[in-house]
Amino acid sequence: xxxxxxxxxxxxxxxxxxxxxxxxxxxxxxxxxxxxxxxxxxxxxxxxxxxxxxxxxxxxxxxxxxxxxxxxxxxxxxxxxxxxxxxxxxxxxxxxxxxxxxxxxxxxxxxxxxxxxxxxxxxxxxxxxxxxxxxxxxxxxxxxxxxxxxxxxxxxxxxxxxxxxxxxxxxxxxxxxxxxxxxxxxxxxxxxxxxxxxxxxxxxxxxxxxxxxxxxxxxxxxxxxxxxxxxxxxxxxxxxxxxxxxxxxxxxxxxxxxxxxxxxxxxxxxxxxxxxxxxxxxxxxxxxxxxxxxxxxxxxxxxxxxxxxxxxxxxxxxxxxxxxxxxxxxxxxxxxxxxxxxxxxxxxxxxxxxxxxxxxxxxxxxxxxxxxxxxxxxxxxxxxxxxxxxxxxxxxxxxxxxxxxxxxxxxxxxxxxxxxxxxxxxxxxxx
Amino acid sequence: xxxxxxxxxxxxxxxxxxxxxxxxxxxxxxxxxxxxxxxxxxxxxxxxxxxxxxxxxxxxxxxxxxxxxxxxxxxxxxxxxxxxxxxxxxxxxxxxxxxxxxxxxxxxxxxxxxxxxxxxxxxxxxxxxxxxxxxxxxxxxxxxxxxxxxxxxxxxxxxxxxxxxxxxxxxxxxxxxxxxxxxxxxxxxxxxxxxxxxxxxxxxxxxxxxxxxxxxxxxxxxxxxxxxxxxxxxxxxxxxxxxxxxxxxxxxxxxxxxxxxxxxxxxxxxx
Numbered sequence: 203x204x205x206x207x208x209x210x211x212x213x214x215x216x217x218x219x220x221x222x223x224x225x226x227x228x229x230x231x232x233x234x235x236x237x238x239x240x241x242x243x244x245x246x247x248x249x250x251x252x253x254x255x256x257x258x259x260x261x262x263x264x265x266x267x268x269x270x271x272x273x274x275x276x277x278x279x280x281x282x283x284x285x286x287x288x289x290x291x292x293x294x295x296x297x298x299x300x301x302x303x304x305x306x307x308x309x310x311x312x313x314x315x316x317x318x319x320x321x322x323x324x325x326x327x328x329x330x331x332x333x334x335x336x337x338x339x340x341x342x343x344x345x346x347x348x349x350x351x352x353x354x355x356x357x358x359x360x361x362x363x364x365x366x367x368x369x370x371x372x373x374x375x376x377x378x379x380x381x382x383x384x385x386x387x388x389x390x391x392x393x394x395x396x397x398x399x400x401x402x403x404x405x406x407x408x409x410x411x412x413x414x415x416x417x418x419x420x421x422x423x424x425x426x427x428x429x430x431x432x433x434x435x436x437x438x439x440x441x442x443x444x445x446x447x448x449x450x451x452x453x454x455x456x457x458x459x460x461x462x463x464x465x466x467x468x469x470x471x472x473x474x475x476x477x478x479x480x481x482x483x484x485x486x487x488x489x490x491x492x493x494x495x496x497x498x499x500x501x502x503x504x505x506x507x508x509x510x511x512x513x514x515x516x517x518x519x520x521x522x523x524x525x526x527x528x529x530x531x532x533x534x535x536x537x538x539x540x541x542x543x544x545x546x547x548x549x550x551x552x553x554x555x556x557x558x559x560x561x562x563x564x565x566x567x568x569x570x571x572x573x574x575x576x577x578x579x580x581x582x583x584x585x586x587x588x589x590x591x592x593x594x595x596x597x598x599x600x601x602x603x604x605x606x607x608x609x610x611x612x613x614x615x616x617x618x619x620x621x622x623x624x625x626x627x628x629x630x631x632x633x
Numbered sequence: 634x635x636x637x638x639x640x641x642x643x644x645x646x647x648x649x650x651x652x653x654x655x656x657x658x659x660x661x662x663x664x665x666x667x668x669x670x671x672x673x674x675x676x677x678x679x680x681x682x683x684x685x686x687x688x689x690x691x692x693x694x695x696x697x698x699x700x701x702x703x704x705x706x707x708x709x710x711x712x713x714x715x716x717x718x719x720x721x722x723x724x725x726x727x728x729x730x731x732x733x734x735x736x737x738x739x740x741x742x743x744x745x746x747x748x749x750x751x752x753x754x755x756x757x758x759x760x761x762x763x764x765x766x767x768x769x770x771x772x773x774x775x776x777x778x779x780x781x782x783x784x785x786x787x788x789x790x791x792x793x794x795x796x797x798x799x800x801x802x803x804x805x806x807x808x809x810x811x812x813x814x815x816x817x818x819x820x821x822x823x824x825x826x827x828x829x830x831x832x833x834x835x836x837x838x839x840x841x842x843x844x845x846x847x848x849x850x851x852x853x854x855x856x857x858x859x860x861x862x863x864x865x866x867x868x869x870x871x872x873x874x875x876x877x878x879x880x881x882x883x884x885x886x887x888x889x890x891x892x893x894x895x896x897x898x899x900x901x902x903x904x
Contacts, residue, residue, distance in 0.1 A: 251732045255873065262843055266729045266878070269653020269776060309660075317659060321681055328681030330669050341663055348662040359834035361660060362653040362776040363845070366838055374838035619652075 225589075225609060229598055237593075239586050239613070249572045257283050257369055257541050257567035264559075264574070265363045268619055270313070273306040273354060274552030275574075276367040277428050278559040282442075283369045286546030286563050289539055294532040295371040296429070298357065301525040302367070303427050303550070304518040305353025308346060309361065310553035311473070311511040311518075314617045315402070316343025319508055322611050323405050339401070342394050346515060349384075349391050353522060356380060371536025381529040388523040395519050396491050399512040403495035407505040412591050414502070414584060415467055416475035419551055425476075425483040425517055428550040433479050434464065435500070442547035445558055451575065454582075461582050462575060468583035471555025472616060473510035474501065488516045504588055507615040541567020552577050554617050578619045585616055641690040641790055644676035646710050648696025648703050649730060649759060653776040654721035655679055655695050661779050668783075671790065685709070691716045691789055693782075697723040697730060699759040711766040716789060719762040720782070722775035722878050726847055729775075730759040731881035761881065770795055773828050775845040775878045781830055798830050799850035802842050806833035814841050821861045821874055826852035826884070847879040854888035868896030 228236040248267050255263060264279045265272035277299060284291060291299070316339070317329040326332040333340040351361035356376045358364020366372050420439075421430030432440040438448060451460045463469070478500035484492060492499070492513055497506065541563065548559040555577030562570040589612050596608050645655055659680065661668060674680065675687040685706075692714035698704055711717055722728045737757065762768055770789075772781050781798075788795040802824035806813070814836050815822040822841035824833070828849040835842045848854075854875065861871045875889035 247730065247733055251729065256870070259843075259873065259877065262845075263729065263877070266651050266653075266775065269651040269656050272651075272653070313659060317680060326681075330666075330674065330680060330682070333666055333669075337666075340666070344662045344665065347660070351660055359838060360776075360778065360831070362656050365835050365840065368840075373835075373840045 225613065227589075227593075227605075227609065232598055234590055234593065234598070237586060237590050239582055239589070249574060252561075252569045252572040255569050257287075257539075257563060257569070260561070260569065261367045261369070262363075262365070267574070267576070269362050270310055270619060271306060271552045271554065272363050273303055273358070273367070274550060274557050276364070277303060277550045278548040278552075278557045279561070280367060280369045280548070281428065281550065282546040282548030282559045282561050283563070283567075284546065285548070286544035286561060287369070287539055287541055287567065288544070289370055289537050291371055291537060292532065295536065297525055298372065300427055301522055302354065302357045304522040304525075305350045305356070305361075307350070307427075307514055307518040307553050308353065308522070309350030311515050312343050312346035312350060314553075315398070315508055315511055316340055316347070318617070319614050322607065322614065342398065346391060346394060346398070349387055350518075352384065352387075356384070368536055370539045371534075373535065375531055375535040378529060378531055381526050385523065385526050388519055388526060392487075392516070392519050392523070395512070395516045399491050399509065399516055400495065402509045402512045403497055405508075407503070407508075408596070409503065410505055410592055410595060411502040412504075412588070414588070415464060415469040416478040416500070417464060417469045417471050417556060417580075418476040418479045419549065419556065420479055421483075425480050425485075426551060432549060432556065434469065435478060436464075438464075442549045442558065442560075445547070445560075445575075449575075451579075460575075460579050462580045463583060468587045469580070470584050471577045471580050472507065473514050473553075474504065474507045474615075475555065476551060477501075477510040477513060484513070484517060485520050488513060488520055491516055504592070504612065504615045507617075511617075541565075554578060554619060555580065576619070578616070581616050581618065585613060585618070588612055638673060640671060640673040642673045642675045642687070643691045643693065643786075644685075644687060644689040644710075644714065645674070645680075645693045646676065646685070646695065646706075647678065648694065648707070648724070648762075649699040650696030650721065650723045650728065652679065652695070654724075654774075657720070657777050657779045657782045661783075664779075664783075668786070672786070686713055688713050689715070691718060691786070694719045694724050694762050695721055697727045697759040697761060698756070698765055699730065700755050704756075704765055707762060707765050716769040717762075717766065718770045718772060718785060718789075719768050720772045720777050722773065722845065722847060723759075724762045725771045725773050725882075726879045727759045727761050727881035729878055729880075732876065734758040734881055735876065759881075770797075773847045774830055778831070798828065800829040801825055801849040801852075802827045802829050802831070802833055802836075802846070805829045805831075806836045809833055809837065811836045814839060815860075815864075819864050821864055821866055821871075823857070823874060826854050826857050843877060844875070844885065845878045847882045848884035852884045854884055855891070858888055858892055868892045868899060872896065
């Protein structure tokens, strides 16, 4: 009776995506009857906490949305409030924000590749187990992650919920000798990162192509992190205030995170989407590294996300090195800010993808309303769509463990804010 | 024959939180591998280890309790752990999300944000771990750092109680020879009432402490609130200083509500 095999896969703890999530998969008679990515992290109501708060408090509050990408939340927020108040950050501030942000890309991507994703491909439960057979690979990842954390500390004092960012710039400019001390480490790390890219490119990845829309920032001069226009592979080019003309958020009953669609279509944000839209902006050494892998972008294979993350580590190191070499102490580390009533929008590229904020302020600069659209909620519809199609290509006839692992790998490609745990799927199989 | 594994075991559990305090483990860098030589990690979802009901010597708990399911889960964690250590502001005091406790606004907020609020199962209040189960030791901070964490692990492994650092940020600030931002610049610094442990990061950057490590021992919040008023802060702004990261920690909670009520009575007398 093998053709009547019924499979139910429940993922009770796909943690962190603005928190906790789960996956439900039911296959009956060779057809997917149910496939739901549910996010049930208890809601934490940040948009409500922000109401009535002073503009000065916003960077400290929004950081607490995510321990892994607090810099992204701070950078989108200060950008939005600067627009509301008509403040233009100095060129020094803009460059240093990029440096600060490079630190977050570096630590978050290194954490994801080594501690969360790689064990899938090398057949381990965890990076801790993997470290016994692949000590150099794990140590390389931890070194890159530590360097990213140190870059964040330079401006933030600490890497989780850093305290240095403010509307107008930074509270503090780091001393030149502290910046100079990072240069040799950044130089050494570039070799590590190059090897990481080549190693990732050599891992056996499924051939798993499908059509999807990529959405990311694009800037005329560089690989966009915290400036530029929102672009899509379907041809859109928008400023942050035009968001609502094309994007729609809604509440799916099986989730506590809001979903988002672009012109009623699922879409992808994150490293692969960025690289798909910006590969021509990779600096020459990083472009060379990509060329040596023989893999071309744009890519329609979601399993190239890990390679995209590795290349972005190389990019972050390249840019951080250039910014550290030209570092000088500024006359002042932030512009004066005069709060006023207004509306401002911010969008930057969090490690996991586009992070959009909108604030309305009153005369004193207190927040009247806030809206935040994080990357993982944008990717949710796309993850479900990808899972259904990818499972069919993979073959529903595979045994339950193989199906579960395949689901986990697909989900981890998106690095849903803590793609967490190698074993987040438990099986409940009925045959 | 394989020798029995004599390493003490630990677990890391997450409740409602941002995941930032578990990063005190994952940000240890190569020390993480050294730690795993000394202890056996049985459960730590983010690191890929999934055995929530394993009997362990130390369970570290991040996050606050905010759903009925989390209440059931923390009881199981308590039952399977010799020592339970809560880590971070969410676990020790409810965290930032405890702001929703203040005005019993949870239901209204939920209904404003979600189109189908009937699917959102949450408790009206976000609560600290010690509200529900016995906690052996607390590590305060938003976030905690690796230094605090390793000190606690080392002490517990050595069989001695960890040292509870309850001094004020001011002492740490003086030891690192920072210039006082309140005295010299008139900034409303919470350092005089906030627990040490962060390294006095904010004053070192020329800004005022915002209390993310929670109340220190014997915090004189009333006096500090008067000082803030002297610096020109209105009651509402004073209330916001106390009611932020650790709004449900009793000392800050009380100070914040007193400032708020003063604002309300002033508002009435203005009318």
